[in-house]
Amino acid sequence: MGETRKGIALLGSTGSIGTSTLEVVRRYPERFKVVSLAAGNNVGLLKKQILEFKPEFVSVLNEETAKGLRKEFDIPFGSGTEGAVEAATLDKVNVTVSAIAGAAGLLPTLASIKAGKDIALANKETLVLAGPLVMEEVRKRGVNLLPVDSEHSAIFQSLSGHRKEDLKRIILTASGGPFLNTPLEDFISITPEAALKHPKWSMGRKITVDSATLVNKGLEVIEASFLFDLPAEKISVAIHPQSIVHSMVEYIDGSIIAQMSVPDMKGPIAYALSYPGRIDSGAKPLSFEGLSLEFMEPDLKRFPCLGLACEALKIGGTAPAALNAADEVAVEMFLSGKLPFTGIHRVISEVLERHKALKITSIEDVLQADKWGRETAFASVSAI
Numbered sequence: 001m002g003e004t005r006k007g008i009a010l011l012g013s014t015g016s017i018g019t020s021t022l023e024v025v026r027r028y029p030e031r032f033k034v035v036s037l038a039a040g041n042n043v044g045l046l047k048k049q050i051l052e053f054k055p056e057f058v059s060v061l062n063e064e065t066a067k068g069l070r071k072e073f074d075i076p077f078g079s080g081t082e083g084a085v086e087a088a089t090l091d092k093v094n095v096t097v098s099a100i101a102g103a104a105g106l107l108p109t110l111a112s113i114k115a116g117k118d119i120a121l122a123n124k125e126t127l128v129l130a131g132p133l134v135m136e137e138v139r140k141r142g143v144n145l146l147p148v149d150s151e152h153s154a155i156f157q158s159l160s161g162h163r164k165e166d167l168k169r170i171i172l173t174a175s176g177g178p179f180l181n182t183p184l185e186d187f188i189s190i191t192p193e194a195a196l197k198h199p200k201w202s203m204g205r206k207i208t209v210d211s212a213t214l215v216n217k218g219l220e221v222i223e224a225s226f227l228f229d230l231p232a233e234k235i236s237v238a239i240h241p242q243s244i245v246h247s248m249v250e251y252i253d254g255s256i257i258a259q260m261s262v263p264d265m266k267g268p269i270a271y272a273l274s275y276p277g278r279i280d281s282g283a284k285p286l287s288f289e290g291l292s293l294e295f296m297e298p299d300l301k302r303f304p305c306l307g308l309a310c311e312a313l314k315i316g317g318t319a320p321a322a323l324n325a326a327d328e329v330a331v332e333m334f335l336s337g338k339l340p341f342t343g344i345h346r347v348i349s350e351v352l353e354r355h356k357a358l359k360i361t362s363i364e365d366v367l368q369a370d371k372w373g374r375e376t377a378f379a380s381v382s383a384i
């Protein structure tokens with residue numbers, strides 16, 4: 001009998017989303033088969049994953065690492081973008097979990113869509129950088145693009161069974177991160193250690209810092225705009241420190257439909273993998289005992305990066321790609337002690353101001369804007 005299990009390509013297997021995905025997959029050996037893994041440099045963890053999940057192909061960031069692994073394991077190894085593309089396009093893959101961090105996730109995800117695979121999308125940068133191109137390919141190939149970002153999963157679930165013309169707006173919730181109540185005058189002395197302590201979610205370093213500046217919420221606004229085909233005016237953000245309501249949809253009759261659960265990424269990952277059905281993800285059930293939920297408007301003076309990302313969405317074309325590139329550089333510089341926390345929004349703002357946005361007509365336009373954004377951000381960091 002042929003393979004009846006869903007074949008999974010897991011890009012970013014050693015990361016936060018990657019390991020949570022494997023926790024879900026581990027519970028359902030009769031349903032899911034890991035066909036391929038792609039990771040960066042964490043070879044120790046990757047080796048354990050290879051032994052446990054027995055993939056048929058594995059890719060790593062560097063060719064040197066691949067060479068070493070070929071000596072130890074009797075399966076093919078690839079490297080770099082090419083390797084990740086191969087992992088995401090193998091015949092036996094039915095769904096690609098796209099969970100590489102940053103712009104590096106774009107090309108393998110796009111290749112996977114072109115190969116007709118369904119996508120469980122954690123890598124929001126895929127849509128931030130190349131939303132129009134990616135959505136066009138999704139429509140052309142008829143694949144399912146299933147959101148893993150908890151907010152987008154919540155909206156996807158809250159839209160189900162409703163008519164688009166009845167929608168008034170969507171409301172993305174944000175925890176507000178670790179500095180929601182920090183006095184503004186203390187922002188200048190925020191350290192990487194403090195920024196890496198998220199009050200609600202355990203995530204990779206880049207997205208954790210992005211959640212502290214709230215640029216992450218801005219990237220999610222851009223992601224939502226392409227994913228749900230909505231203009232910026234129909235997307236709002238509400239601060240919700242408890243991270244229980246993962247997002248909401250408001251309809252024209254005033255009804256608001258929300259999705260609630262404990263903050264655990266296994267929930268949206270399991271939903272994306274089992275869609276249109278549901279499975280037990282292993283996340284704890286939500287208890288209403290002593291639960292109180294607060295919502296408030298985001299303060300854009302405190303979190304200017306959120307406003308900048310929304311501005312990039314309104315400018316359109318290559319502006320979000322340039323903004324993302326600036327943020328990736330600025331966060332790296334902040335984490336290595338070369339830029340203060342408050343420098344992040346200054347770098348992004350300068351890059352966005354100087355960027356001459358073009359309509360995206362090809363992937364080259366996107367890669368060019370990404371490269372320009374990085375170079376301009378580096379120059380801007382040196383000037384700060």
Ligand SMILES: NC(=O)c1ccc[n+]([C@@H]2O[C@H](COP(=O)([O-])OP(=O)(O)OC[C@H]3O[C@@H](n4cnc5c(N)ncnc54)[C@H](OP(=O)(O)O)[C@@H]3O)[C@@H](O)[C@H]2O)c1
Binds near residue numbers: 015041104148205
């Ligand atoms: N974590 C969350 O809760 C969460 C929620 C929503 C959305 N997301 C999105 O999901 C993506 C992943 O986030 P994360 O928190 O899981 O990040 P993470 O913990 O930093 O993991 C990133 C993964 O990508 C791999 N990687 C990095 N660069 C690579 C490259 N050039 N080629 C191949 N692999 C590469 C890393 O490998 P090594 O570690 O082996 O170097 C690691 O496996 C991001 O786009 C993020 O915005 C995350």
